[in-house]
Amino acid sequence: MSSSTKPFQFGEDHLTAGTALSIARGSIKGEISSTTREKIQSSFSVVANIVEKGDPVYGINTGFGPLCTTKISKAEVKTLQTNILKSHSVGVGPPIETEIAKLMMVLKVHSLAKGYSGIAEATLDRILWHIDNNAIPIVPSQGSVGASGDLAPLSHLFLPLIGLGKVNYNGKVMTTAELFKKAGLQPLELGPKEGLALINGTQFIAAHAVKVVEKMQACLTQADIIGAMMIEGLQGSVKPFFKELHQLRPFKGNDHVAANIRFLLKGSEIMEDHINCERVQDPYSLRCIPQVHGASRNAWLHLKELLEIELNSVTDNPIIIDKDLTISGGSFHGQPLAMVLDYACLAASELGNISDRRIYLALEGNSPGVPKLLMEDTGINSGYMILQYTSAALASENKGLCFPASADSIPTSLGQEDHVSMGSISGRKALQVLGNVEKILAIELLTAAQAFEFRKPLKSGIILDEIHKKVREKVAFANKDRVFSDDIEKGIDIIQNKTLIRIVQKVMKQHKLTPNSPFEGEFENY
Template structure:
């Protein structure tokens, strides 16, 4: 197992997910330990000299003018965690909570937060041991950082709150006592360093990016299968067309679709069919899928800045050198998350249109994709589900970042609502996986009506994988079982993996040189 050095190595979306999944091991170097100790010494010096610094020896938010005595500065930090742990709703998935710990560790390890080394070591140890705090989903406005969720995330450090452990939710104190880890006594500034920050927003962005990458890849493949089932043309994916409107996302998708359809007996069986041009949902896949890739890329670039940034407050720059600023404000990610949410929703919007085309009874396909329509409703109703999910996604596209409700008695008079943006992106992707599963169900059925003609080796490999999960439908059955099976196939990454392996085997690379930024690393 490889090691990742917090504070020294750069977090990427890929490394953050690898740490979350236990494929990387997180450590601290001697150099980083020295930086952390040095930063803590600056805080101790501030307290010893009775220098007034926000959050170290003052109250918080609108109480920033209230001076706290030296003997109460430690209690101040414990009170902060307890009073700010006001989250409500269902817990976020434990992998996202673990990613929050990882991103916070990366920020604290840089030596600008004034925490104790043992506090950071405890966070890293808990993440490595999969002792993951229970964090309610709602309660952050994304401005002074994600105060409520981060408070819940770090209650276990002082023996409070609950944790996910070995498949159960249990009191944190019980688990830590059983592991010989007594509660920590927080020092001045530590509570504020722990709960100021954008780690809730950023962790949702990391998981959203990772999942959206998978559905972007799947959407191209499933779209190509739909095109084959509908006997569409691959000419709109000619690289020459996209060289004269050179949006990188469009060019990448066009290349992928071209590769996916080469060579194909189906595609080459109708050169003189008389169809002048295909509907937009087929021939405009590079433009629409490509725009969604551009939204994904923008969020990726900003998220990889954020997960390597220091986002608490105040920042300890040196001896008696502190700045009380606004690095905790979530606006930089909030807007990009809303943009990516629209990008993800549009993938579902166009996929539903391809579903509708497939059941219309055009282009030589039977109406509702079944031979005995009438006695059988065939594939009529799965498209209703797709339409319902597409509509729900549209309601989730209202930008949370367009709203701001002042908090903290007006001290925090502009907030980002980025935590809502991050949750909405992941909810839209939840729905999108089912929409794509329905399109995959339709596309595979449509391709079967083109037999004995075969598609490309890559698409035939994907078709065969689906058929190992879901059989051809010659009569009505409970299609929700099929939809759920295909959603799992897509969400697990197995579907995209099958396509990539087939492409590699047959020397038909689906990635294009010069487009590395669009990859997960």
């Protein structure tokens, strides 16, 4: 952490997706202030009072779910909290990414530190130790219905607090017992309500949504850049991106995308070369980039807005308002994020869908000067023909993944939990779709760069020329067939590493293009 970076105050400061990622990646440290600790202690004391008085309060001195009418004795309330972590650790499937598990811990600390959950300071301090020391629990990816909290994944996440489960400790997977031996730690004894507070909440869904927000913004920005390069390569018209057109239908995303394209094409000799050509209008995959990319960007903005509310909310149950008021409600229900993640999943899929159409368009050979299949000597060579098969397969796979998980609900807990969100599936599917979109965009980047080559010696604007040079450093121009999967892998690396975005940033800075640029403030603005 940089000495100039101010620590994030859990429970107090406003958490965004970008800040959560910075904490998880170690560039910002998270801590709990003395003021917040007082609130946490106060809430913990209220729970202790409830136990002492014996009045029934869900999950503190009663059983869980359909066992909510089963009274738990004062002597057994702590055992109850340990048992809930054990009994609810029923996840299956491959583990989630370590970074997502770490994000879950970051988000959980922030929610619990608000002082409405009855958690003990020592428990939060132990979670912070795990975050700061990169001792991240192994969490199975499947098993949450996204309603009474992400119960199964959160149970696995916090098994190490009681000495159980496994962790990834600085890159090595080991049992919690092995970790404790190395670090000199002992299992915690959970107090009343603590187990329930740990596993009730939407942190599995929200952590996936944080990654979706990051990945989707990178895909949106790079899709605009690659789309602009394809317009150059196929000598498309710049008129569909004119400000005057988009002022008449002023969707925020559409206008932003059109401005991006205008900015990238500014000063292009290629555009000037065909300004008086006889082509009246381009196919939709070029002409409607602002409308399609823009609609996906609007979906991203909606996800970002709702996620930010969720990140700064209390999502466990029951909620300890004060010493006189404890509310058993439904703030753990994942529907608000489940639906918007399904929307984002569809929006991401459409980004890949139109990208595949531009790839196909580039192969047709209908643009003057650009040969069919993007290669002059075809017949003996197949050119870029089969790359589009891959993009078509990925686009089709994404369409199958677009069925909204939140449209389904299967009752659980013997009918006590009779409507669930399935939001955990929404989050996982959205990330899967975005992974496929990154691959499709990589293929479009290769085909756009190949088409772009046939416009030489004409130059594009300074940004697209610089991007083309960078692509050529990694992937050579193809004048005959080769193993194109190697090229695709290099393209995927370019997309996943946000290389195109970094080039835009670099050129803008070098040429002092920042003022009034549509890209200004866009990068990592989440």
